[in-house]
Amino acid sequence: MKRMILAAALGVALLAWTGAALAGSDLEDELIKVGQDYAIGYTSPLVQGFGPNQNANLFHTAAIPRTGLVFGIGVKAMGTYLAAEDQTFRSVKTNVDLGEYFGAGYAGQTGTVVMGGPTLFGDTETDGTIVGYVNGVQVVSQSTIPGLVDTRWVPMATPEAYIGGIAGLKVIVRYMPEINSDVGKVKYWGFGGQWNLNSLAPTLPVDVMIGYMSQKFEVGTLVEADATSLHLGVSKSLPALTVYGGFAKESSSMDVAYVEESSGASVAFSVDGRQETRFTLGVTFDFIAKLNVEMGHGDLTTYSAGLMFGM
Amino acid sequence: MTTMNRSLAALLALAALLGLLAGCESDSVAPHDAIPAVTADDAAYQAGVVAYAVGRVGPYAVDAPAKATHTFTGEFGLTGTVFVEFAGGQSHMYTAEGAPLVYTTELGGQTMFDIDLMGTVNVQAQTVTLVEGSGGTVTSGDYVVAFTTTGLVLGMGYPDGVLMVTAGSHSGVVTFDGTNVATIVVDDNGQTWTVNLDTGAVTRPS
Numbered sequence: 241m242k243r244m245i246l247a248a249a250l251g252v253a254l255l256a257w258t259g260a261a262l263a264g265s266d267l268e269d270e271l272i273k274v275g276q277d278y279a280i281g282y283t284s285p286l287v288q289g290f291g292p293n294q295n296a297n298l299f300h301t302a303a304i305p306r307t308g309l310v311f312g313i314g315v316k317a318m319g320t321y322l323a324a325e326d327q328t329f330r331s332v333k334t335n336v337d338l339g340e341y342f343g344a345g346y347a348g349q350t351g352t353v354v355m356g357g358p359t360l361f362g363d364t365e366t367d368g369t370i371v372g373y374v375n376g377v378q379v380v381s382q383s384t385i386p387g388l389v390d391t392r393w394v395p396m397a398t399p400e401a402y403i404g405g406i407a408g409l410k411v412i413v414r415y416m417p418e419i420n421s422d423v424g425k426v427k428y429w430g431f432g433g434q435w436n437l438n439s440l441a442p443t444l445p446v447d448v449m450i451g452y453m454s455q456k457f458e459v460g461t462l463v464e465a466d467a468t469s470l471h472l473g474v475s476k477s478l479p480a481l482t483v484y485g486g487f488a489k490e491s492s493s494m495d496v497a498y499v500e501e502s503s504g505a506s507v508a509f510s511v512d513g514r515q516e517t518r519f520t521l522g523v524t525f526d527f528i529a530k531l532n533v534e535m536g537h538g539d540l541t542t543y544s545a546g547l548m549f550g551m
Numbered sequence: 552m553t554t555m556n557r558s559l560a561a562l563l564a565l566a567a568l569l570g571l572l573a574g575c576e577s578d579s580v581a582p583h584d585a586i587p588a589v590t591a592d593d594a595a596y597q598a599g600v601v602a603y604a605v606g607r608v609g610p611y612a613v614d615a616p617a618k619a620t621h622t623f624t625g626e627f628g629l630t631g632t633v634f635v636e637f638a639g640g641q642s643h644m645y646t647a648e649g650a651p652l653v654y655t656t657e658l659g660g661q662t663m664f665d666i667d668l669m670g671t672v673n674v675q676a677q678t679v680t681l682v683e684g685s686g687g688t689v690t691s692g693d694y695v696v697a698f699t700t701t702g703l704v705l706g707m708g709y710p711d712g713v714l715m716v717t718a719g720s721h722s723g724v725v726t727f728d729g730t731n732v733a734t735i736v737v738d739d740n741g742q743t744w745t746v747n748l749d750t751g752a753v754t755r756p757s
Contacts, residue, residue, distance in 0.1 A: 284582060537575045
């Protein structure tokens with residue numbers, strides 16, 4: 241029975257993984273139609289929301305024994321819930337050469353460019369626009385691309401395993417095998433460690449832990465997303481459940497690279513994640529397996545759940 | 552308190568806390584840049600487009616039977632239909648709601664004109680003196696310009712009189728003198744732009 245549940249959980253993760261590869265393909269199909277400045281605005285919710293996902297659900301308890309093996313394997317699912325206004329964007333560039341945005345026919349015309357419309361997570365039925373103004377008068381307007389998925393959730397799922405129990409240490413690994421997609425190999429891995437601090441203060445009524453995690457996600461040459469987290473966790477174990485919370489200093493970045501279809505120009509940009517800190521609150525139910533749900537809040541709010549089997 | 556009760560109490564407290572935190576919305580992370588404010592120079596150029604279009608449609612206010620439509624199919628950069636009605640010595644020129652006259656620039660940009668011009672016809676002179684306050688709006692992408700007339704006279708030639716334009720926080724005065732060049736003053740700042748009514752070209756103050 242346990243094996244069946246575990247297989248199902250990992251199957252969900254693999255499905256999400258395959259979905260990520262397909263989504264990467266769809267994303268590239270849209271991005272190649274627009275230039276860099278448009279792409280930065282269009283992808284901004286993904287760029288900003290993916291890092292907080294990676295850094296979510298890094299622990300479900302602060303308790304790590306000093307002696308005695310603990311291990312687990314399972315799956316984590318995360319979703320960052322975007323602000324409603326992030327389903328659209330508007331980016332304005334002033335005093336620019338319109339030729340950079342509309343081709344050689346517009347070169348030499350200095351003006352304002354207004355790019356806007358649905359983001360990647362916006363309306364899939366409405367195209368965006370890129371409009372050029374000279375002296376406050378519209379001189380060119382082009383339609384661009386629609387949203388890719390109409391949702392406020394930036395989703396992610398990953399398998400995770402941990403082992404520890406020596407001197408209050410635990411090692412965590414997140415890993416998915418490489419799969420081939422239209423946009424190249426999709427890879428994901430992460431590793432980290434956690435150390436229980438109660439050996440320093442054995443009389444504390446709660447468990448305290450510090451940890452570090454580093455993760456990398458790649459979709460061919462299209463996307464590379466890195467995330468790191470330095471976190472402090474506190475938990476209190478009660479019969480059949482553990483209540484936990486924490487604070488983290490974190491960072492994330494996403495590199496995007498593709499070739500623009502119309503001009504053949506290589507487009508590459510890197511954006512640092514805005515979220516640098518988060519507070520976490522969660523609860524772990526320990527029956528047959530460890531099922532935890534948590535909420536993390538920093539600049540963005542991320543919800544996550546995990547199902548881990550082990551001891 | 553039993554162990555079970557303590558667990559239940561902790562769970563309820565956590566649920567309450569999560570409920571409070573659930574009100575924590577994510578900050579917006581996508582760019583939402585403001586449309587740049589209209590400058591005095593922008594206002595002058597927008598007024599120039601208005602002047603050009605009024606100059607182009609003006610003759611139709613007097614050269615028509617009792618009820619007529621004039622459809623532009625690209626001449627002077629204009630497309631769309633204006634309606635003209637004559638009754639009781641009055642002329643009424645307008646565009647249908649939702650069907651503005653469209654001015655397309657050489658570079659392909661479009662500016663929409665919603666016009667509603669009313670005036671008194673002088674049959675002998677073949678002119679229409681517009682009623683003070685009649686006018687319309689011009690939409691150029693994200694910018695909307697309102698214009699009204701102050702005794703503007705439309706005829707078979709170039710207009711004569713004054714057009715008031717409001718663009719953003721700026722007020723402009725377009726003065727026609729019956730020639731193919733009109734002058735534009737914005738915010739009464741001492742600078743004068745000119746617009747060629749044949750080409751629509753606006754010239755900055757030297």
